[in-house]
Amino acid sequence: MASSSxxxxxxxxxxxxxxxxxxGVKLFSRHGFDGVSMRAVAREAAVxxxxxxxxxESKEAxxxxxxxxSADAVSxxxxxxxxxxxxxxxxxxxxxxxHLEHLFRNATTVxxxxxxxxxGTTRLQKAMVDQLIGGLIERLVSIFENGQxxxxxxKGFDPGLCAFLxxxxxxxxxxxxxLRQIEPLNRFSQPPEVFSEQLTDLMLRGMLAxxxxxxTA
Amino acid sequence: MASSSxxxxxxxxxxxxxxxxxxGVKLFSRHGFDGVSMRAVAREAAVxxxxxxxxxESKEAxxxxxxxxSADAVSxxxxxxxxxxxxxxxxxxxxxxxHLEHLFRNATTVxxxxxxxxxGTTRLQKAMVDQLIGGLIERLVSIFENGQxxxxxxKGFDPGLCAFLxxxxxxxxxxxxxLRQIEPLNRFSQPPEVFSEQLTDLMLRGMLAxxxxxxTA
DNA sequence: ATACTGACCGACCGGACGGTCAGTTACAGG
DNA sequence: CCTGTAACTGACCGTCCGGTCGGTCAGTAT
Numbered sequence: 489m490a491s492s493s494x495x496x497x498x499x500x501x502x503x504x505x506x507x508x509x510x511x512g513v514k515l516f517s518r519h520g521f522d523g524v525s526m527r528a529v530a531r532e533a534a535v536x537x538x539x540x541x542x543x544x545e546s547k548e549a550x551x552x553x554x555x556x557x558s559a560d561a562v563s564x565x566x567x568x569x570x571x572x573x574x575x576x577x578x579x580x581x582x583x584x585x586x587h588l589e590h591l592f593r594n595a596t597t598v599x600x601x602x603x604x605x606x607x608g609t610t611r612l613q614k615a616m617v618d619q620l621i622g623g624l625i626e627r628l629v630s631i632f633e634n635g636q637x638x639x640x641x642x643k644g645f646d647p648g649l650c651a652f653l654x655x656x657x658x659x660x661x662x663x664x665x666x667l668r669q670i671e672p673l674n675r676f677s678q679p680p681e682v683f684s685e686q687l688t689d690l691m692l693r694g695m696l697a698x699x700x701x702x703x704t705a
Numbered sequence: 706m707a708s709s710s711x712x713x714x715x716x717x718x719x720x721x722x723x724x725x726x727x728x729g730v731k732l733f734s735r736h737g738f739d740g741v742s743m744r745a746v747a748r749e750a751a752v753x754x755x756x757x758x759x760x761x762e763s764k765e766a767x768x769x770x771x772x773x774x775s776a777d778a779v780s781x782x783x784x785x786x787x788x789x790x791x792x793x794x795x796x797x798x799x800x801x802x803x804h805l806e807h808l809f810r811n812a813t814t815v816x817x818x819x820x821x822x823x824x825g826t827t828r829l830q831k832a833m834v835d836q837l838i839g840g841l842i843e844r845l846v847s848i849f850e851n852g853q854x855x856x857x858x859x860k861g862f863d864p865g866l867c868a869f870l871x872x873x874x875x876x877x878x879x880x881x882x883x884l885r886q887i888e889p890l891n892r893f894s895q896p897p898e899v900f901s902e903q904l905t906d907l908m909l910r911g912m913l914a915x916x917x918x919x920x921t922a
Numbered sequence: 923a924t925a926c927t928g929a930c931c932g933a934c935c936g937g938a939c940g941g942t943c944a945g946t947t948a949c950a951g952g
Numbered sequence: 953c954c955t956g957t958a959a960c961t962g963a964c965c966g967t968c969c970g971g972t973c974g975g976t977c978a979g980t981a982t
Binding site for chain 3: 719721722754755760
């Protein structure tokens with residue numbers, strides 16, 4: 489299309505810039521935008537404060553660059569979420585498990601994005617819902633809708649709500665990771681694999697007795 | 706017991722102090738500790754900055770006072786959560802619904818407490834788990850355990866996980882309130898009553914077809 | 923009147939903040 | 953070797969921060 493075929497140069501970031509971004513992710517994810525000073529970022533990146541302003545035109549621009557980068561990473565991670573094969577049961581179980589795993593594997597990035605999406609500015613929220621949650625929800629919803637069409641799942645419930653429930657439970661589990669080591673809570677806490685296993689099981693079978701009774705009463 | 710019967714005077718806070726606390730709740734719940742300056746609190750409370758230091762010895766002390774006050778309020782709200790009568794089904798449904806309602810009715814306070822409990826200091830987290838979440842979880846767990854003993858609920862699932870799921874779903878619903886107005890999400894969003902109704906229903910009956918089929922297919 | 927108290931204020935302090943700028947170093951292309 | 957440019961630095965700016973200080977003022981008990 490373009491006549492000059494401008495070379496899309498990949499803008500390979502210098503070592504310093506990478507260090508700045510890395511430091512920013514670490515600090516902003518822990519303390520939020522207001523809790524981090526440019527001096528602190530510079531110190532963490534082992535770089536002068538002025539150097540940050542050489543690469544980013546303001547604190548906000550640095551933050552936005554980091555958020556954008558992190559959102560891209562999370563987005564990519566979402567696309568790679570495994571779904572399992574065959575039976576709906578297996579697909580859902582694998583998806584849930586896979587989602588939870590990836591949350592913890594990319595904990596720092598996820599925390600950064602989560603903070604922004606839950607209590608950031610409206611404009612950014614909109615962009616991130618588009619990029620992240622929308623797709624996630626839609627993938628889950630389609631799993632449920634397929635199950636309903638195939639007759640494996642009851643028709644009486646709302647696939648959107650179920651998707652919301654899976655996501656919400658996983659994210660809440662992630663958010664309360666540190667909390668669940670504290671006294672009365674630790675009694676009810678389970679390792680991630682057990683949690684997602686039981687979550688899926690519960691959602692599929694429900695809690696009432698007499699539906700599908702357990703293997704060995 | 707005490708001989709002097711020291712009059713537990715209720716330390717009635719002055720109008721200014723009340724204004725400061727109210728302003729603090731509003732601002733801290735929106736912007737967090739680091740996002741709020743003492744000048745901003747003073748402005749919002751229509752009071753001089755020095756006056757704040759007359760009533761509270763530091764910014765942190767003000768924040769702690771506010772957190773403590775808010776945690777007490779939330780704690781009281783939790784104790785008042787309605788449970789319904791009779792059948793386990795009804796008790797759970799009412800509890801869930803009641804919990805969600807109270808989250809929204811005390812949104813500002815809840816947000817303040819939630820922020821602190823999810824990403825605050827370890828020491829405060831411990832105190833608040835003791836005061837808030839512990840009791841909540843235990844009440845829910847006892848509902849489920851009773852149901853299991855009575856034979857209404859399957860024995861195969863973990864009551865702790867269920868409690869966690871109810872709480873997590875409600876809190877996630879609350880956290881994403883603003884988000885759910887944004888494009889692809891709004892299609893799956895439901896008003897609170899419908900949400901808690903469906904949530905309870907799903908947890909009780911599960912998603913699989915053939916368990917208890919819906920009233921009219 | 924006196925003495926004391928709690929609520930309240932304006933002016934001020936040292937330091938940290940976000941941001942700027944003149945200048946140095948490193949290095950690639952002519 | 954020179955020149956241009958990107959990476960980088962230390963000194964500095966105005967502003968805002970949390971916090972302090974000296975003091976006013978209404979009320980009240982003696």
